[in-house]
Amino acid sequence: MYYTTDTATTPFAKVPEGDLTEKWSHFKDKARLIGPNNRKNYHIVVVGTGLSGASAAASLAEQGYRVTTFCFQDSPRRAHSVAAQGGVNAMKNYKNDGDSVFRMFYDTLKGGDFRAREANVYRLAECSASLIDQAVAQGVPFAREYSGYLNNRSFGGVQVSRTFYARGQTGQQLLLGAYQALMRQVHLGRVTAYTRHEMLDLVTENGVAKGIVVRNLDTGEISRHGAHAVVLASGGFGKIYYLSTLAMGCNGSAIWRAHKRGAWASCPSWTQIHPTCLPQSGSHQSKLTLMSESLRNDGRIWTPLTKNDTRPPGAIPEEERDYYLERKYPSYGNLAPRDIASRAAKERIDAGHGVGPLKNAVYLDFKDAIASQGKAAIAKKYGNLFSMYEKITGINAYQQPMMISPAAHFSMGGLWVDYELSSNISGLFVIGEANFSDHGANRLGANSLLQACVDGYYILPQTLPHYLALLGKGTQTDTQSQAFEQCEKEVRTKLTELIQINGSKTVDHFHRELGKILYDKCGLSRNEKGLIAAIEAIRVLREAFYQELKIPQTVNGINEELEKAGRVADYLEIGELMCVDALSREESCGAHFREEYQTSDGEAKRNDRDYAFISCWNRGEKTPVLIKEPLKFAYTEPTERSYK
């Protein structure tokens, strides 16, 4: 067997008592506090300074805590939150089109195929409105109507307009807001911000997080940083697929090393494969660029009705085009959720209807939108996306349809957290994409920026002090302790091991091979046989990695290959757990599509009786151990998720 199950342990999610609508208030009413004068005596380490990390660090420092942040980029402003394009959801009901906190909660829960905690998702919707207020106050230039009021648009999986946007650069503008708030605290001396530092391990003593060990990427120096609490805000690990929409440096190492110190990993196989990305064009490629989902508001997706049709798109008459999303999902059409849109594209491509030189894409066509709204209106909404498309492909999308294809994008899975965003290790908190949290088995578009911000601005600044207050004044962390000593030694040994392999293959070689295995066997669709084959193939690859890797042999100074090798070493372990997780879940839900479990018309078939749980993976002696957090639905009735 590839895993064992521990039925004796039941995770305690710490969901507060009371009605769904009152749980968060109840928590805040009763949370322990620390007086303003005492807060400077508490030190918090935050790993990652994207939207969740920067907003958490700034908000905690504003309250008066001492905060130290770490990021591997050369500035906190470069974290990959910057690349989110289309928007951020919030329940303001500015359009008077029937939105409410409950509806937003329900859309998100249903979008995630009923595989998230009701209380967490409700709180996400509840806190969403304040985020827009905060961002506007920071100077985020959200789109406005001519009247001067804020504008919205609609995103996939939703029938109201609740997506706020700043051209196609919403993530950039929200991140700059959080970054500026963080830099303000740096200026005030409350935050110490380290850039070009990578966390290499978590230090725990008696099951409590005490700090981290980091490497300075410029000098190679290893240092220890003690804290009263450690916050991981290190983002998603979709880059494990090698070709993905993520930045080159995105990685799963911070959370994986915490996992190896005892933090549970939840649902690691739930990866969002985004439907609207640029298709792969050759073997040299290092990433797949995302084109915002917002394009699906006005673009129509189609493939030729005839297989292997080589005519240019303009030469294919209307009656020979298959607008397959509109055909299969008439009520949501081109705005069907991402998992469904991606699978539908794969189905068309696999059936021989793909377009482009490698027959690996579908068309996203703006012809009708340009005819009805005019080119200028389309340019105003999506101008930067059209020019980005042209820069990369050399194709003018005002004249001919874009070609798009699905690509790995977002990790719904991550480290397990309770309602207070604490992992099962005391003092270790996990926020943003790094935790498994609110999106269930499929994240709705424009909810990632929201979750990162809500975790960082609103939830952690309430829940983390609640933990700190328990520690009592005067608690100090000794970085000369045995645990820190041992941890640093292990970190140094691991680095030396990697450079000493001195084989004949580069890090990227192993990463590309792993990516192929995962796309093929643990991507848009999975089956038992394929997953077992993938686990075996990853084990072989991992063995080869430790025998054949070649990287420059220096641990001092800049060595990008060493940085990558550490991350890929972790990916080779994470990838196996992803496959085990997918293997253990014998149902289809959201992005997790097991071919054995589908309805007669090819949709995901959930099994609520046996699989209404969050998987929490613990390290076992030989194989991973599955612990289940049961999901209870008291305010909703899990239905078959239909967008037809």
Next chain:
Amino acid sequence: MEFKLKIWRQANSREKGKMVDYEVKDISPDTSFLEMLDQLNESLVLRGESPISFDHDCREGICGQCSLFINGRAHGPLDQTSTCQLHMRSFSEGETIYVEPFRAAAFPIRKDLSVDRKALDKIISSGGYISVSTGQAPEANQTRISSEAVEQAFDAASCIGCGACVASCKNSSAALFTAAKISHLYQLPQGKMEHKKRIETMVETMDALGFGACSNTGACEVECPQGISIAHIALMNREFWK
């Protein structure tokens, strides 16, 4: 395609650097410039040589971490394009390409083509924000802001912080970078109150960090991947002397 490359190699910030010749072959025209460097680096690693360090991350033109002076231009030959969005089809077969780091006193070289741009963070830290703490914000629609004002603020706010403006300027001035943030916040009603203080501290910090003075050559605007206008510098100067 095939190219001859002349690339700046420098072991660290203390040692002297020099241009080193390389050749790359079998490069597809659809390869991005950074992917071409990736391929070169893989071959260097396999030969046991030190790979070329260069800054990059998102590779979709928004994080601002990529840089490079290519054939004498920041971010290469195309207008309003960052290096990561530049493809080899923009060069001719067999061309010799010169690749250098962004050069400025305030941007020390870390290694090869990688430079330290912390100075830009320091300029922001000195006042490039609206001082609003979490929880203080009023309802977002309480203040109406005209669509035109937001769009103008956005033009400035779109800066990706790459530092091409500094590298392109003969004085290594950070005026465009600084002015863009000042202008972004000035054009929004919520940013007006702190405007006077913001402009003083940001300009003072910019000068103290070793960036040169702006002499209005407009080189920065030409090389800005986001096409940010030097009109923002005019606004900054006008407001500074008010």
